[in-house]
Amino acid sequence: MRKMTKGFASALALTAGLSSAAMAEDVEVLHWWTAGGEAAALNVLKEDLAKQGIGWIDMPVAGGGGEAAMTALSARVTAGDAPTAVQMLGFDITDWAEQGVLGNLDAVAGPEGWDQVIPEALQAFSKHDGHWIAAPVNVHSTNWVWISKAALDKTGLAAPTNWEELIAVLDKMQENGITPLAHGGQPWQDATIFDSLVLAQGSDFYKAAFIDLDPEALGGEKMAAAFDQLLKLRTYVDSNFSGRDWNLASAMVINGEAGMQIMGDWAKGEFLKAGQKPGEGFICIRFPGTQGAVTFNADQFAMFNVKGEEKVKAQLAMASAIESPAFQSAFNVVKGSVPARTDVPDTDFDDCGKKGIKDLAEANTNGTLYGSMAHGYGAPAAVKNATFDVITAAFNGEYSDGATAAAALKDAVAAAQ
Amino acid sequence: MAALPEADFRTKLQDWLPKLVLAPSVAVTLFFVYGFILFTVVLSFTSSKMLPSWDFVGFSNYVRLFSLPHWHVALKNIAIFATLYIVICTAIGLMLAIFLDQKIRGEGVLRPIYLYPMALSFIVTGTAWKWFLDPGIGLENVMHQWGWESFSFTWIKSNTMAIYTIVLAAVWQSSGFVMAMFLAGLRGIDNEVLKAAQIDGASNWQLYRRIVIPLLRPAFLSAFVILAHLAIKSYDLVIALTGGGPGRATEMPATFMYSYTFTRKEMGVGASSAVIMLMTIAAIMVPYLYSELKEKKE
Structure with missing residues (x-):
């Protein structure tokens, strides 16, 4: 009996040790990019963060348009345990922002000049009350x-x-x-x-x-x-x-x-x-x-309120990594979309991708870039x-x-x- | 004398034990079933959108619910589906049971064949029937390959007929189960009664019409209760078979409830549709159960 208790106690200690170690500087990411190409694209981000010593807790919820993921998210937030970052579309981001549960990315968005390089039509969703709440990953048209x-x-x-x-x-x-x-x-x-x-x-x-x-x-x-x-x-x-x-x-x-x-x-x-x-x-x-x-139609990572300085730091590092031009190019070449920043070079893209980047920049300057009704x-x-x-x-x-x-x-x- | 207090304790324990053992499951049921029913009813009177809120708005969710053409489609579909599903399943189930009950050879082989569809989940049934009914890969395609070029069976792609494909798949799935229930009922009928009737010169038809079917009443009750609730909560079969389409032609109250509550972010409307579903099923089941169970007592 004593042996068993001891074993149990050490197992408990081990789990506790593991989870506290895991909680130090990790980002937990809820997303629905489970298909081969998408998962590969996301790996680029994972490796970027690993280089900075930030771990990645994956929480994939499969299903095309993310409906299942959004249902899972509601449950998590209602339970008071929101993930660090969640892949989200359009008005979903606004809805969550209005619930007051999203974090603030101004600390990286300001110095990195997101306001200048991300199309304004996108900013309408990535910002709430003038504060950055989400990091756009790509733009699909x-x-x-x-x-x-x-x-x-x-x-x-x-x-x-x-x-x-x-x-x-x-x-x-x-x-x-x-x-x-x-x-x-x-x-x-x-x-x-x-x-x-x-x-x-x-x-x-x-x-x-x-x-x-x-x-x-x-x-x-x-x-x-x-x-x-x-x-x-x-x-x-x-x-x-x-x-x-x-x-x-x-x-x-x-x-x-x-x-x-x-x-x-x-x-x-x-x-x-x-x-x-x-x-x-x-x-x-x-x-x-x-x-x-x-x-x-743009995929974005909405950032939720997380507690603890270390966690906030990890969240900001993730946001910064998402908006780095190198990641934007590498990810979108694989994904078929175009970068969410208009200043990313189009050298690695194929003809359709180049046309997409050009059209996006042009629509952005002419004010003819609109959100898609069909995609939220x-x-x-x-x-x-x-x-x-x-x-x-x-x-x-x-x-x-x-x-x-x-x-x-x-x-x-x-x-x- | 010394044994008496111990016996007292024993009797007390015997008194308490059943209650003690049942208490957790009663508590869990109260909370997770009736508690959540109550929660849903409360939500249906609030302006809840994405997350529950406590802003009460009276009956406006119900007003909005019944102004939605989409909800009327769902109601019409459930009426068609439930009626056909219950009637056809009961008829086929009864027929199969009576035929199997003729002391035929190989009953042991035939019975599981009819029963096995029930072992599949509705998702599997729906997917299999989707492929089977799909004109491009299923029955129609096979007929065309066999040379019957004019053969056409496109119900699943038609706005008006798609609902009947759901009936078809659901009947295929459940009739065997209904058969098993009737078979059990038939086996429970006292042979003496039947022999007496035969001696009195009753024909086979009269035997079933006047004696066997009336004696199967409890089996009819169970079949009805099970089929009715399967029909009302039919969600997985619709999702797998037609996805609510073509268009929204096969929307059912259950799919409506899910989409309004979770994907359209109108939780209040979704909750009110759930309450209507509950009340509909209660309105059918309560009087039926009441009359059936009351008669038994008398």
């Missing part, structure tokens, strides 16, 4: 079209630059016997297409409708026109589209079963993995009519999902024309606010 080079060459047409040319290409692809538009019928994918259609109606209109939530814009003629175009695009998808994951839709373009996909730049990773090269196997263009404007950067979750309901219903043929859909959108958004 969502108004891209990925076209199979072979399928486009077969149509004999050039890459489309406006709606009419797009329809001409799609028609021709249909004649050639392939599915013109690869698409997966999930609400967020429908909404991703719709983001581009709304943006193509004019960047001011996008801002009025999806950022300012102006009822007149939401229910107006331009919105009706965007819905009509959505209904038109609906006719170019195959009959088996509903519920398909986005990467399977990308695979259809890669295999030559389909002509093009309208999707954010994370789709590029699928093409690269399949051994295709930009300009050879596939072509990347901005959605016709949206060149010059960008709808973005346009409006809070309740409104976002209300728009999803209408867009998905429209895509599945519940409204007879664009005008009815626009009226429904206006009502749904008003009800969700």
